[in-house]
Amino acid sequence: MNQKNADLRREPRAPSRAQTSRTLRGRERPQKERETYHALKMHNALTQISYRQRTTIKKEISRTDSFDGFPLLQVIKESVVSQALAGMVDVVPTPIQRLAIPVLLGNETRAARRRSSSSQKNEMDQFLLAAETGSGKTLAYMLPVLDAVKRAEAFDAEEEAKKKAQEMEFRKNANYVAPPPLSNAPHSTTGRPRAIILLPTSELVSQVGKLTKLLSHKVKFRSALISSAYSGKVIRNRLFAPTGIDVLISTPHLLASISESDPNILSRVSHLIIDEADSLLDRSFMPSTSTVIDKTTPSLKQLILCSATIPRSLDSYFCKRFPNMRRLVTPKLHTIPRRVKLSVVDAEKRPYHGNKNLACADTIWSIGKAAAEHAGDTADVRHILVFVNEREKTQEVAEYLISKGIEAVALSRDTPEQRQAETLSAFTTREKESVEIVAKEIAEMPSGPNYMPSSSRSSVPSTPPPKRHLPNTKVLVTTDLGSRGIDTLAVRHVVLYDVPHSTIDFIHRLGRTGRMGRRGRGIVLVGKHDRRDVVREVQEGMFNGQALI
Known part of the structure; x- marks a missing residue:
């Protein structure tokens, strides 16, 4: 409007940078400029580990190939083979054990010692x-901590022996009068542990306590x-x-209140271990964990902080809080x-037509039938985990699976503490007889927010008895309570x-299978409102062996 001459035939102006970037979106954008994991960036981002760091770590890990190479006490080395990893044919330390145990024991290189000595002593x-x-x-982290506990115990015993020797020398004096003995005197370490392990749930406390x-x-x-x-x-x-x-194993809330x-x-x-640090340092656990620290x-x-x-x-x-942390x-x-295979079931297609419950039951039936056909009557019990996002959904899904002849149990925060422990004990054990015994004990308990296996379906009158039953298959429907x-x-x-x-939830949920070098399979049920692009990128990352973000 401010031009003096019309100049209608002049060439159009070059497009701006913003207009150019808009036209390069989607298919028109060059392949080199496309960002990997575009959909996953909508999720919680994870810290990236550079390729150089990963290569250096691989070289350090390759230096040790057995527990005998660690400077642990001999009794601790023997307990690993005979107790902790009993029944395993080839007892070999894992990468994190090869990396962490020498460092926690203080067996470091000279350069690492100089770096540590440069900090505050x-x-x-x-x-x-x-x-x-x-x-x-x-x-x-358990083996180095126990090594430190036993060495400190031996040191205290030597100091006690020296004190007794000095006392005997002092008693030789003719004027010495011995004090009266104390009756029922408690041990000097009563209520004063040397090492504390903090865990987010009582189930994890029980599991680490067994180890x-x-x-x-x-030891x-x-x-x-x-x-x-x-x-x-x-x-x-x-x-x-x-x-x-x-050694004391506890949850932060309980220990903070006792202290x-x-x-x-x-x-x-002397040693404080915070396991599942990404949970214990979030908003709900942070005040109690900080109090203990x-x-x-x-x-x-x-x-020592641990996290997956x-x-x-x-x-x-x-x-900010631990700038000198190694x-x-x-x-x-x-x-x-890569030993975990991820497949996708589209619940919108036939024969499910958007019914996720039906898709879940059909998937479990296919797994159970394939195992029975492969092994016959001698088939072991198949343990299947079903993860949902909302705890209210656990009851609904478990009830539907029971109606389809599948032995299913629901587990969420609404489940009482005692029943949570017994349910996990019944599900995680590999012996068929112990599974049936614990399941029977759970079935005899009064009805609540949990759903029982087929033996206790009489306590759920709303669920009709199924026409058929899937044998040798146990299903646990849970939230992220069972993923860590x-x-x-x-x-x-x-x-x-x-x-x-x-x-993060992808890693923890799929990490429940394929453990200790075994193969596993994950199945994602995709519905109408689910992020298919996220699932596709997770599949691609798993296939390529790439780290998720």
């Missing part, structure tokens, strides 16, 4: 153990596990046992093992009823 050592699910992180008990048969140390699943009397008797305590009334229980802690800092020698995923928010928190990361962090840390070695199949909200 009075500051505790801080470590981050990050490895994929099912990689043996529990044993990676410590196995190791204690040969000879005193351990106790406390959680909300136990009564106050049991917790008090375990924590303040007259024989003393060396408020008795701060002395955290006055002797602050109260144990004066006596703490090592702070490192979100960017957690990574930034580490940089990170021990495996090359396959944030990757789903639970030992699911017997699980070969995972069904994702709902597409996970984030890549």
